[in-house]
Amino acid sequence: MVKVGRNDPCPCGTGKKYKRCCGKIAAESRPRPSFLSPRVPVKTAEDIEGMRAAGKLAARVLHEACARVKVGTTTSEIDDWVLEMTLDADAYPAPLNYPHAHTDPRKPIIAPKAFPRSVCTSLNDVVCHGIPDDTVLKDGDLINVDVTCNLNGYHGDTSRSLLIGEVEDSTRRLAEITQECMDRAIARVRPGGMFWEIGDAIQELAEGEGYSVVEQFTGHGIGKGFHEPPAVLHYRDRSMRFPMQAGHIFTIEPMINAGTADVVIDDSDHWTARTVDGKLSAQFEHTILVTDEGHEVLTARPE
Numbered sequence: 001m002v003k004v005g006r007n008d009p010c011p012c013g014t015g016k017k018y019k020r021c022c023g024k025i026a027a028e029s030r031p032r033p034s035f036l037s038p039r040v041p042v043k044t045a046e047d048i049e050g051m052r053a054a055g056k057l058a059a060r061v062l063h064e065a066c067a068r069v070k071v072g073t074t075t076s077e078i079d080d081w082v083l084e085m086t087l088d089a090d091a092y093p094a095p096l097n098y099p100h101a102h103t104d105p106r107k108p109i110i111a112p113k114a115f116p117r118s119v120c121t122s123l124n125d126v127v128c129h130g131i132p133d134d135t136v137l138k139d140g141d142l143i144n145v146d147v148t149c150n151l152n153g154y155h156g157d158t159s160r161s162l163l164i165g166e167v168e169d170s171t172r173r174l175a176e177i178t179q180e181c182m183d184r185a186i187a188r189v190r191p192g193g194m195f196w197e198i199g200d201a202i203q204e205l206a207e208g209e210g211y212s213v214v215e216q217f218t219g220h221g222i223g224k225g226f227h228e229p230p231a232v233l234h235y236r237d238r239s240m241r242f243p244m245q246a247g248h249i250f251t252i253e254p255m256i257n258a259g260t261a262d263v264v265i266d267d268s269d270h271w272t273a274r275t276v277d278g279k280l281s282a283q284f285e286h287t288i289l290v291t292d293e294g295h296e297v298l299t300a301r302p303e
């Protein structure tokens, strides 16, 4: 298990105690309890139809983009493909020009800017919100591609980690366990199930395998809004003791780190979130509907 003691030196290398450095930031950037209140929107039948279509499209775009990725691909090419496929389906890529959302209390935002591309591409130590650029993918890389489509006003949000070429066993294992974390959490989704169970399932497996769970980014309710209540925590937290109901739609998108859980947001682009210790991070994401029988994965991979 990778846990830094409150009084240990911070892994980011400042020489300060963890509790006065990244530990403080981690605590301060947890979602506000008000956002965790059980006021979770229940979708109408019409909304659910719209969300099925958006989810299906996002799943197809992710699948087709990932099928083209190989050694030598640039993250910008992935962005081109996602933009083109999304527009071809008469949808809009929700990340493009999405207003700046995240803050790092240590670094006041000087020039907050909207997300500039159509997809997030998060490579190796990038935890999430990587911005596509001319970076060339190489043998051994681990990349997460995160697609969100807005189709007729409804959002489908899904992502996966991809192994590039020949990867180290430890890289493959991190990706496999992260996918299994998501799958075990999805298996707990049912009416009357507790939101608490999601983080419980993820933390149990991740820490049992020697990994850590990122706390500073969460899953989220989703619908006409890209990010709606509730925040879906991927770790155990008492504030999540409220029940799932048929008609809830939310994402489960664990970010699992090979080293410590702490992340730091890039100073210059205000988006890219990296592990403080430079170790690998993996992520998988699905959009899930709670049904009377259990759940439906709205972004299930196309056959």
Ligand code: MF3
Pocket (backbone or CB within 6 Å): 094, 095, 096, 098, 115, 119, 120, 129, 146, 147, 148, 157, 251, 253, 285
């Ligand atoms: N798709 C991300 C999520 O799962 C959000 C990306 S916000 C963006 O919630 F602006 F970076 F695209």
Ligand code: CO
Pocket (backbone or CB within 6 Å): 157, 219, 220, 251, 253, 285
């Ligand atoms: Co999401």
Ligand code: CO
Pocket (backbone or CB within 6 Å): 146, 147, 148, 157, 158, 159, 253, 285
């Ligand atoms: Co996403």
